[in-house]
Amino acid sequence: MAISRRATLSLRAVALLYLALLLLLPVAVVFWRTFEHGAGTAWSFMTTPAAISALWLTVLIAVIAVPLNTIFGVGAALVLARSRTRGKAVLDALIDLPFVVSPVIIGLALILVYGAGGWFGSLFLNHGIRIIYAVPGMVIATVFVSLPFVVREVAPVLREVGDEQEQAAATLGASSWQTFWRVTLPTIRWGVAYGVVLTTARALGEIGAVIVVSSNVAGSTLTLPLLVYQRDEQIGGQVTTSVYAAATELAVLSIAVLLLMTMFGSRTKDEVR
Amino acid sequence: MLYLSLVVLIPLAAVTVKAISSGVGTFWSSIDNTLAIRALAITLGASLIVAAIGAVMGTLVAWVLVRDSFPGKRFVNALIDLPFALPTIVAGLTLIALYGPGSPVGIHLAYTRAAVIVALLFVTLPFVVRSVQPVLIELDREVEEAAASLGASNATTFRRVVLPALRPAIFSGAALAFARSIGEFGSLALIAGKVQIASIVIYADIESGSEQSAAALSVVLMVLALVVLFGLRRIGARVGH
Numbered sequence A: 001m002a003i004s005r006r007a008t009l010s011l012r013a014v015a016l017l018y019l020a021l022l023l024l025l026p027v028a029v030v031f032w033r034t035f036e037h038g039a040g041t042a043w044s045f046m047t048t049p050a051a052i053s054a055l056w057l058t059v060l061i062a063v064i065a066v067p068l069n070t071i072f073g074v075g076a077a078l079v080l081a082r083s084r085t086r087g088k089a090v091l092d093a094l095i096d097l098p099f100v101v102s103p104v105i106i107g108l109a110l111i112l113v114y115g116a117g118g119w120f121g122s123l124f125l126n127h128g129i130r131i132i133y134a135v136p137g138m139v140i141a142t143v144f145v146s147l148p149f150v151v152r153e154v155a156p157v158l159r160e161v162g163d164e165q166e167q168a169a170a171t172l173g174a175s176s177w178q179t180f181w182r183v184t185l186p187t188i189r190w191g192v193a194y195g196v197v198l199t200t201a202r203a204l205g206e207i208g209a210v211i212v213v214s215s216n217v218a219g220s221t222l223t224l225p226l227l228v229y230q231r232d233e234q235i236g237g238q239v240t241t242s243v244y245a246a247a248t249e250l251a252v253l254s255i256a257v258l259l260l261m262t263m264f265g266s267r268t269k270d271e272v273r
Numbered sequence B: 001m002l003y004l005s006l007v008v009l010i011p012l013a014a015v016t017v018k019a020i021s022s023g024v025g026t027f028w029s030s031i032d033n034t035l036a037i038r039a040l041a042i043t044l045g046a047s048l049i050v051a052a053i054g055a056v057m058g059t060l061v062a063w064v065l066v067r068d069s070f071p072g073k074r075f076v077n078a079l080i081d082l083p084f085a086l087p088t089i090v091a092g093l094t095l096i097a098l099y100g101p102g103s104p105v106g107i108h109l110a111y112t113r114a115a116v117i118v119a120l121l122f123v124t125l126p127f128v129v130r131s132v133q134p135v136l137i138e139l140d141r142e143v144e145e146a147a148a149s150l151g152a153s154n155a156t157t158f159r160r161v162v163l164p165a166l167r168p169a170i171f172s173g174a175a176l177a178f179a180r181s182i183g184e185f186g187s188l189a190l191i192a193g194k195v196q197i198a199s200i201v202i203y204a205d206i207e208s209g210s211e212q213s214a215a216a217l218s219v220v221l222m223v224l225a226l227v228v229l230f231g232l233r234r235i236g237a238r239v240g241h
Helices: A006-035 A040-044 A049-082 A087-095 A103-114 A123-126 A135-145 A148-161 A164-171 A175-205 A208-213 A224-234 A243-270 B001-018 B023-031 B035-066 B071-079 B088-099 B111-139 B141-149 B153-184 B200-205 B212-239
Strands: none
Touching: A006 A243, A006 B035, A006 B071, A006 B088, A006 B111, A040 A243, A049 A087, A049 A135, A049 A148, A049 A175, A049 A224, A049 B001, A087 A148, A087 B001, A103 A135, A103 A208, A103 B001, A103 B153, A103 B200, A103 B212, A135 A208, A148 A175, A148 B001, A164 A175, A175 A224, A175 A243, A175 B088, A208 A224, A208 B200, A224 A243, A224 B088, A243 B088, B001 B212, B035 B071, B035 B111, B035 B153, B035 B200, B088 B111, B111 B153, B141 B153, B153 B212, B200 B212
């Protein structure tokens, strides 16, 4: 289409204005509000014992959940793209469930199964293991909500490249383990990397599922997103620097992780060339 | 498969069992009250509006990102992923900061339905853009030029040539945005105020110990979400042919 210069410019203006009002301006205001009483005030809110413990718990949960879902994701993607079992279509549909079920429902579901009155709850409690209203439940909730990312990034890549190279490797006498490490993994590397990035972002920021299974006690079961929520609740809607400071800390953490991963990704890409 | 069962399937089955544990009659009475129906209506309404606005604006943004060129385009393109990277609770807070009490621009939307819609537009922005963008890049521009040389106006070319090619992508992006909006909690937790969004009603029910009514509302939401999921798959299958 040969679009006139005026039409192009007005379309561009509408798109950029929409993005600025919806994304950029609100985020900028949070940063500005965080530091409006000086960097010292903001820093003191970020370094309270509750905030520091929340930061570590957030990182800990991500460190457990992300590798679990990466291993499962690559395995499930291999099953979806390579095997010809009958349950494949069912598996394919089920994997998307965590994307369409509300996180709050996921939290409720975990309480009903692993909680004190739940299906398996007493089994664990008898062995002195508390899952719900404790860290293990929060880890399971995070694993649940971030489960599909790696599968959804890796499966299309596997289908796209086909299995000819893998068959060639097998013909040349490679064991299936060798084929996986030497042939399959290098081709799906970028899919895995992007899936891990998305999983990490979700794991760091999850609140809906985690808030339901956490006891929300500062210092033990409070992640950064929960800290933001709790600080906002306590002051009764009068949003102040303490809330903005926690939010900025969380935003900086997740954006930093993403940038680091992108940098790490592009460096390995250059080495390959 | 065991992993999937332990983490995903068994818990979801437990919700369904809980919802109908005290009989189907109790299940219906938990749904058939004004609060639950209101919450479902508000949630569905807001999600439909978000899917519609998101479809139009997302397509427009994708168009500008693919067909236009201007300084800073790569930055804008990277910006689209921000809602996926930014924790949802921060997303909700940003909107309070801008449109809430003490708003620097003098607009007070926080704690209203308009605020809910803006928050949902924020978190679902990437869905339509990222689904339309690759299709638009692949689109053969010669067909458009042919249409133009045969005397079609820009509006006609867009409606008869471009839009049919983009429609499946727009649909699947909007359906994802819709499904996400139905269940969204994080970005709404701070901003919804007294607006009774389904996920927030469920959370309040859990907190007050009425797990049965929470489970009943959950089942209705899950069914809605599944309908959208299977609708998506059918669209996907049709595009494949």
